[in-house]
Amino acid sequence: MSDPVARLVDVRHRYGKTTALDLAELAIPAGSMAGLIGPDGVGKSTLLGLVAGVTKLQSGRLDVLDADMAHASERRRACGRIAYMPQGLGRNLYPTLSVAENLHFFGRLFGQGQRERDARIAELLAATGLSAFADRPAGKLSGGMKQKLSICAALIHDPDLLILDEPTTGVDPLSRRQFWQLIDAMRARRPAMSTIVATAYMEEAERFDWLAALFDGKLLASGTPPDLMAKAGADSLDRAFIGLLPEAERARHVPLPALTPLAHDGAVAIEAEGLTCRFGAFTAVDHVSFRIRRGEIFGFLGSNGSGKSTTMKMLTGLLPASEGEAKLFGQKLDASDMSTRRRVGYMSQSFSLYGELTVGQNLTLHARLFQLPKDEITPRVAEMLDRFDLKDVVDIGPDSLPLGQRQRLQLAVAVIHRPELLILDEPTSGVDPIARDSFWVELIRLSRDDGVTIFLSTHFMNEAERCDRISLMHHGRVLAVGSPAEICAERKTASLEDAFISVLEAAGMGREGGAPADGVDAKSVPAAAVAAPVPPRFDLGRLMAYAWREMLEIRRDPLRLAFAFLGPLILMLAFGYGISFDVDHLAYAAFDQDRSAESRQFLAAFEGSHTFDRKAPISNATELDQRLKSGELKLAVEVPPGFGSDLVRGLKPEVGVWVDGGMTFRAETIRGYISGLTQTYLRDQALARYGTANAVAAPIDIETRFRYNQAFRSVNAMVPSVMVLMLALIPAIMTAIGVVKEKETGSIANFQSTPVTRAEFLIGKQLPYAAIAYVSFFLLTIEAFLLFGVPIKGSFATLALAALLYVLATTAFGLLISTIVKTQVAAIFATAIIAIIPAVNFSGLLVPVSALSGGARAIGLAFPAAWFQPVAMGVFAKGLAIDVLWLNTAVVGLFAVGFLAAANLFLSKQGR
């Protein structure tokens, strides 16, 4: 064999305290189909991640395609020649983008021009039979088609090394067969291409050129499949693998007991009659009928998206049936009937236990929710732990368990309340053979010993063979029902797999699902003989690839798009009118104890303006107290007895004004009003009496000039500030999801495994949102002018420039949060808490920045809003331009750069 495509020396990898991988030496041969086999959690994915450059090398030496993967520049060179397909169906695809758009995105990442992409995509789609589905969103493809699309995405740049992590897990047999035909065709086209595949299917591994068997992070053996079989002295790879295991592990493997025939008592557990489920125009399940006897193990087979899960969900009451009916234990299914639920245990396709609870806590919670008697809970939980071999992990969170153990826990949870019927949706998908066998030992025991009816779906033919009866489903319809032997006999095939494929082909799936087109020309594309050029350090095309993808995604989400544009406009409307420091319509009442002409005259000063709203007069001191306390009155005017006569006699009577001091701003304003009102009253009195106001005039005059907003209209001051607020919060909350969502869904692998740099990725993600925010800025300006009549007095060019920098800064802030946090919830939470407080309180919206002090000032100045606000206000109200505002504008620009640089720092190109 030629030089290895990847060579590992002393590679060790740890997650916290657990060692995931510990390899002294391993050389993976080039130009061949190399397979990694072994159960879950033995380090296969870690090894592939390291080879793909997606996972950071912790120790040891790793050379891939002659590049030292510890060095960033060499790694980048290798990355351009590697294609990596992570585990999970379509994990690296973007569900709202169409098939063609997904491929265009990947093509752009590798710097391909429009014409080159069109040609390649047309060819790949033809080869995979996906041409007819080019416009279908990736999220609406079946599992098999998703995997084909993933392969197209991986092959778009003619990689020299193709890395596939369990590509066929969870895919039905026909799609699986087609998948491998496709890979074979692709390899025939480019014989020099090396392929490394991890798989849990031993029958697939038998076809590979070379295998490495891993266990517990260590290499058990490597070589060709016959080598391995010879080494273990076994006749099948399945057995060989078990034979290669260490002694202690081998002992764990329990041979499967034969299924004893079912003692049939005639009782029916499930009866479905014409069950139909429609989602809009799409019929997911089409008049399905079947009967499952009590104690039977009934298997449901079918390709992905054939309606298996939907049928199961209808039987559990999770989905209402559009038509038809289902009976459980002879009773019509009623979703709200709690007593039926107690008789059923359900395991959904995806893991659905609480990661925040330990294994023991999960079991106890479910026991309690099913209302097991109190004294039974502890023993029952202990029994489950014992029976499902979970005692050692009772205090561990389920997220850190290997898949096999997690599925056992799910089963334990599903049976804790001793249900009579178990509905299990692909319970062993992705579980390795040993764990699967031990799972089946439990299932058989439940069925035969405890008489539990088991209704399960699976993709594994050897599991289907263990069922009493199976049913083949396709396109929402049941194609065949019977015992495995009956079905094989009916289709005249030797194996159940062949029978399954023949049934599917008879139903027309081979044509539509897309086998490789016959025209795949093995000679058409020569293998890349020359070394691929090193990808450039910065490439606008890659940046635009992310921008374009992000833009498409927003366009497909009308709700988000609408809120991004309409939200700020509506909020400006509310705040422009709503946030007002104009204190008026103050509810007041008079407590007139004098009731003289003079007192009435004094009180008349409060009337005739919209500042004060008079309420019913107060009749006693207690009432005054009470009505202020209830909040009905904001102030009360108390005129003392004898006010009139004292005033006439020059005895300086004292009027008391009681103000609600709860809201200090309002109280201070009232105080100012009262003083002004008193002055006016005195002047009027003096004028009336002496003909001149000189007697009460102060020794100096004070001329107050309200600048920039002569009318002293709140709205003039508010509108620019609200704009500052809107452009701080809405853009930030949009970008806050950006990076962390890719982390959660797994598409971050595309960033990690392609030559895209961190800056390209971040800026590409930022641009569409910055553009939306910038458009929003213009809309807000128009709204301010047309609706609120707030004119722009200064240089609009200055404002436009500063606003551009500002939206770049706020979108970069969201991205920064997004790179730091681990979950989308945390991103929303952190952005809201961290951004709202300074944006609302410290940005000049309510309090001028010049009046901030202490920590508030520091927090305020550490956020771009406080710097942009003077620009917005300066241009709108003060008539200023860049000559005065340059510093603030520059600082806003620095924030944009700074946030982005920080995000760049926190974003890691490689996972841990």
Add this chain to the structure above:
Amino acid sequence: MRAGLMKILRLGIKELYGLKSDAVMIALIVYAFTVAIYAVSTGAKFDVENAAIAVVDEDQSALSDRLKDALMKPMFKPAVEIGANEVDAAMDAGRFVFVVEIPTNFERDVIAGKHPAVQVDVDATAMSQAGNGASFIQAILLNEVAAAFPDKLKATPLNVVVRAKFNPNLESIWFTSVMQVINNITILSLILSGAALIREREHGTIEHLLVMPVKPVEILLSKIWANGLVIVVAATLCLTIVVERLLGVTVNGSLPLFVTITAIYLFSVTSLGILIATFTTSMAQFGLLVMPVMIVMMLLSGSMTPSESMPVWLQDAMLVAPSTHFVALAQAVLYRGAGLDLVWGRMLILFGIGGIFFALSLARFRASLLKAG
């Protein structure tokens, strides 16, 4: 019934475990109820405090010095003396909100009884300080002149004494700190409850719950009580430790009554959070939807600016928001010491609003699951 309550209890405890394991969330909750409250209450006051002021003194007399010195803390930062030609630039740049210009021969003209004019320039874009600050400056200047030349003052025929009830010294920290607590309660509970539902939906665990003998109403109530409890406790601690101890604010009213009201508020606002979550299919949508709701509830409920100065249509619209009622109740209980007899009506309204939100989210619960699935 009892079994149902037990299930609600168990599921809620599960919810608490979930929160406990999320260090980021806990850190943010602590931040929101400590640092954020303290910084906002002490640093950003929107009554006139620490206002930046400058004086253009063209008189340079004993009287003008006296006036300058009179403009002082806590209302104003020490007055900065600037030249007449600097006024425009300084105000344009927002360095000062107020500039007092004392003309030449000012003292002489006062003595001569010529009523010289002092000009006060006010940056009217600083709405919160401009109006009140101008009247303070006016009062201070008049008092100072009167004190300097007692004989110049004419006797006024009556005295109008303004006394502030409930907060006699009109310390704004009383208002700001408590209102900040309220605002942060709103932010936290909206996000916590809504996100709890979306997270459960995204992880598929809600489906799991629905096949068990657990009713949707039990799932929702468990989320409400657990998330609500965390926030009630955090807010109460914040009120007693940060607000009362650290900031030295005297709370007039009954704390138990306030805690009860907070609990009712949390019921309605967590229900609102869940309701918003049922309208969205992803966290991205939720974030974009919840953000405007939060800011509206913060800014237009009367916790920042007086609600009676809003247009009537907006005041009426804001009556739908639970925060409007909570702010009114909190002000009544905490500032004015109002008892149950005065506030029960509004408490009932608050509860009713919560009930409507709850009923709506319950009605939408299954539909939203199908949509998301």
